Amino acid sequence: MTEIHDAPLPLRPRWQPLRLGLVDLFYYDDEEIWLRDGNLLLRGNNGTGKSKILAVTLPFLLDGQLIPSRVEPDGDPGKRMEWNLLLGGQYQERLGYVWMEFGRDREGTPEFCTLGCGMRAVAGRGAPERWFFITPQRVRRDLRLVDGNGRALSRDRLLEALGDRGELHTSSAQYRARVDERLFRLGPQRFEALLNLLIQLRQPQLSKRPDEKALSSALTEALPPLDQAVLNDVADAFRNLEEERNTLDGLNEARASVGEFLQHYRGYCVVAARRRAQAVRQAQSVWERIGGELRETAQSLTEAEAARRHEETRQEFLDRKLGQGRTQLQTLRDSPEMRDANRLEEAASRAAERRRFCQTLQDKLERLVADANRQEARLAEDRQSCAQESEKRVRELDVWLEPARIAGIARAHEAALDPLGLPDGGPDPRSGSDPAIGRAAEAVQSEVRRRKEAIARLRGLIRALEEAERQETRDRERRERAVEAMERLDQDRAQAAEAVEQEGAALVSALRHALETHRELRLDDPESLLAELGDWCASLSGDNPAGRALLRSYDAARDALRSAREAAVRARTEARAAVAALE
Structure with a gap:
């Protein structure tokens, strides 16, 4: 259960009902009903509980008796109070309350009186146990x-909750006497007559089935008894009727004279009343204007609070996003890729050097392969032509020596030629009868195969270098993506900080505009509050200082308006009394 807000307040000096409620009674769990100017209008289909609310509130809370003829509007003896608690067997035991709050305006100070009855019913035990309470608490x-x-x-x-601010009764007679003393002060007989009159008037469809005698008797009993002094005055008046008649004639003549005088004096009174009521009308206009400004101020305050809550929610979202960005940034900075960034750059430079070196080796290898192919072709041609002439072989050997030197097999070439000792005009090599030539050819072929194997190993190294270059490219791309993500996070963080700063400036500007526009918001030091609000927007630590200051200003304006309204009401009442006295 929450506390009451904007509950009705008494506006009259006499007691009037303000609220009523039911707790665990009939089909109500915890129901509260407000009255307007002491009046209650219940509408609904049959069976919705309109008559039940009347049965358990008035005049039961004034009478305190559980007799069905006094509780139920139709006086049905079969409708008993324990049924309202147990609901015909739905509960075996149930405890409930019914209460009504009265209030009056006592010289500008509201005064309250709450009447209530608690009941506890148990299946099979008949009438419920009941107790009554009276308290000024709400x-x-x-x-x-x-x-x-x-x-x-x-x-x-x-009883513990009431403490010393209320009273608890178990006797309906004592409770009824205390209610009369607290609210009506009619005395036992007149209060009993009032209750009987309420029971008579509460009957359903009273206009269709009127009981003139019972209603007349109830109204007669409800009238206050005549004072004996009044009866004596009436008897004396009958005895002095002739004298009174003469006096009446004189009074009629005086009345006619006074009427002629009033015909002229009434115009004067109208003008005088208007002049005296001018201050009241001006106060009423001021009160209406201040009320309108206060409503506009309250609306602006509500909008400012909604904007503040929206900005706080957005700020929390930006803070979370900024925290996530910082966490991702720190994670990227601490990642192995970022720690190995320098090593990746060194590896890239070394890879570039190796790539240039491999390119050089590859060029040399291509030249060596081309030379080896040319050597094989030339060797075959030499084998065919060495038998023809020795001089041609020597020239060809000289020609072969340079490619062998370029291919790095010059020593092997010379070692293969030295055993031959080819003289001028030696035997025909096509005969194949010279074993030294065969051995030289085999030595050259062996050297060629060794060079081809070295070329194959060099090509494997080149492929490994290319794979290392591709891996280095992938690492460089990952590092660039990480750097881009870090830059985006920095931009998001800067945008979030800029958004917080802009929203803070907008909030300060809105508050400054509200303070300049609404004259009812009176602050002792608005510039200090604006500076404090700016600091709070920068740090966002603690509660919003503007909220507390505006609430204090709102409370002060509301109190001042209430005082002005009360003064205007008193002035209007005095003016009406003065006008009535003049008329």
């Missing part, structure tokens, strides 16, 4: 009839 603010678990308070717990 239910749901000063007094709670339901505990934190939603259960109605027992009689002992209610």
Whole structure:
């Protein structure tokens, strides 16, 4: 159960009902009903509980008796109070409350009086146990009839809750006497007559089935008894009727004279009343203007609070996003890729050097392969032509020596030629009878195969270097993506900080505009508050200082308006009294 807000307040000097409520009674769990100017209008289909609310509130809370003829509007003796608690067997035991709050305006100070009845019914035990309470406390603010678990308070717990600010009765007679003393002060007989009159007037469809004698008797009993002094005055008036007649004639003549005088004096009174009421009208206009400004101020305050909550929610979202960005940035900075960034750059430079070196080796290898192919072709041609002439072989050997030197096999070439000792005009090589030539050819072929194997190993190294270059490219791309992500996070963080700064400036500007526009918002030091609000927007630590200051200013303006309204009401009342006296 929550506390009451904007509950009706008394506006008359006489007691009038303000609120009523039911707790765990009939089909109501915890129901509260407000009255307007002391009046209550219940509308609904049959069976919705309109008559039940009347049965358990008035005049039951004034009478305190559970007799069905006095509780039920139709006086049906079969409708008993325990049924309202147990609901015909739905509950085996149930405890409930019914209460009504009265109030009056006592010289500008509201005064309250709450009447209530607690009842506890158990299946099979007949009439429920009941107790009554009277207290100036207000239910749901000063007094709670339901505990934190939603259960109605027992009689002992209610007595503890009332303390010294209320009274508890178990006797309906004592309770009825205390209600009369607290609210009506009519006396036992007149109060009993008032209750009987309420019971008669509460009957359903009274206009269709009127009982003139019972209604007349109830109204007669409800009238206050005549004072003996009044009766003596009436008897004396009958005895002095002739004298009174003469006096009446004189008074009629005086009345005619006074009427002629009033015909002229009434115009004067109208002008004088208007002049005296001018201050009241001006106060009423001021009160209406201040009321309108206060409503506009309250609306602006509500909009400012909504904007503040929206900005706080957005700020929390930006803070979370900024925190996530910082975490990702720190993670990227601490990642192995970022720690190995320098090593990747060194590896890239070394890879570039190796790539240039491999390119050089590859060029040399291509030249060597081309030379080896040319050597094989030339060797075959030499084998065919060496038998023809020795000089041609020598020239060809000289020609071969340079490619062998370029291919790096010059020593092997010379070692293969030295054993030959080819003289001028030696035997024909096509005969194949010279074993030294065969051995030289085999040595050259062996050297060629060794060079081809070295070329194959060099090509494998080149492929490994290319794979290392591709891996280095992938690492460089990952590092660039990480750097781009880090830059985006920095941009998001800067944008979030800029957004916070802009929203803070907008909030300060809105508050400054509200302070300059709404004259009812009076602050002792608005510039200090604006500076404090700016600091708060920068740090966002603690509560919003503007909210507390505006609430204090709102409370002060509301109190001032209430005082002005009360003064205007008193002035209007005095003016009306003065006008009535003049008329």
